[in-house]
Amino acid sequence: MVIGLIVSGGKGLRMGTEVPKQFLPVHGVPILVRTLMAFDEVDSLEALVLVLGRDFIEYFNGLGYTPAKPLYIVEAGEERFSSVRNGLEKAYELDPESAVLIHDGVRPLVSKKIIEDGIAYTRKYGAAACSVALKDTVKSVGKDGFSTGTLERNNYRLIQTPQCFFTKEILSGHKRIQEIDNQVTDDTAVYEAFYGSVYLYEGSYENLKVTTPEDLLLAEAILANREIESCK
Numbered sequence: 001m002v003i004g005l006i007v008s009g010g011k012g013l014r015m016g017t018e019v020p021k022q023f024l025p026v027h028g029v030p031i032l033v034r035t036l037m038a039f040d041e042v043d044s045l046e047a048l049v050l051v052l053g054r055d056f057i058e059y060f061n062g063l064g065y066t067p068a069k070p071l072y073i074v075e076a077g078e079e080r081f082s083s084v085r086n087g088l089e090k091a092y093e094l095d096p097e098s099a100v101l102i103h104d105g106v107r108p109l110v111s112k113k114i115i116e117d118g119i120a121y122t123r124k125y126g127a128a129a130c131s132v133a134l135k136d137t138v139k140s141v142g143k144d145g146f147s148t149g150t151l152e153r154n155n156y157r158l159i160q161t162p163q164c165f166f167t168k169e170i171l172s173g174h175k176r177i178q179e180i181d182n183q184v185t186d187d188t189a190v191y192e193a194f195y196g197s198v199y200l201y202e203g204s205y206e207n208l209k210v211t212t213p214e215d216l217l218l219a220e221a222i223l224a225n226r227e228i229e230s231c232k
């Protein structure tokens with residue numbers, strides 16, 4: 001079984017809106033609904049696990065969106081890390097042999113190809129995450145704000161989601177990593193700590209994470225452009 005795990009239990013503090021950003025409309029449809037619709041379109045995914053803050057489960061149900069695939073709602077934790085862990089427990093309960101695609105609920109522009117590639121590369125390499133090349137120069141910086149050097153940017157990638165694994169491995173990693181490191185910002189770091197490298201395949205600059213207000217403007221523009229292109 002292949003399961004999509006959508007984490008959407010954050011508070012959206014950097015966006016600063018009253019309603020958490022995952023529920024804001026982008027081009028007329030709530031961000032989280034767009035994300036779920038993208039996953040619902042992928043035939044080889046058999047179930048969706050959605051992680052939501054306890055206070056927003058009813059709110060989500062009130063949106064009136066029901067995917068065609070079975071959807072299991074799980075309560076969020078305080079941090080993204082614990083929300084993922086709660087979702088992984090559910091995925092393992094559904095099928096201990098499953099593969100899981102962990103995705104931010106606030107990356108609504110993810111394409112079908114990116115999701116399908118994640119599944120294919122996980123089957124081939126055991127773990128995969130989509131990524132993009134850096135466009136700007138990258139510098140290290142000291143506490144005083146002065147630069148301390150320039151990094152070779154071709155040696156780096158920006159990591160997006162989905163990040164894809166076999167559920168039992170990444171769940172076991174999650175259980176063990178808290179003992180050694182609670183600074184992890186994503187699940188590839190959990191995998192690397194115990195199992196080795198993750199295959200980094202091509203994502204897309206359009207697969208942006210809606211984090212701050214200008215990301216919303218960009219997402220609006222991309223969707224408006226997609227609409228124009230589809231009418232041509």
Ligand SMILES: Nc1ccn([C@@H]2O[C@H](COP(=O)(O)OP(=O)(O)OP(=O)(O)O)[C@@H](O)[C@H]2O)c(=O)n1
Binds near residue numbers: 007008013080081
């Ligand atoms: N306790 C948390 C925190 C985050 N997330 C999810 O993880 C994804 C990426 O997190 P981020 O963009 O940091 O979202 P927020 O935590 O909501 O934002 P902020 O840090 O600005 O408060 C989002 O889909 C968010 O809903 C989650 O499921 N549970």
Ligand SMILES: C[C@](O)(CO)[C@H](O)COP(=O)(O)O
Binds near residue numbers: 104161185187209
């Ligand atoms: C998982 C992630 O989206 C990969 O780029 C990112 O690390 C999430 O970071 P955040 O600080 O929780 O938004």
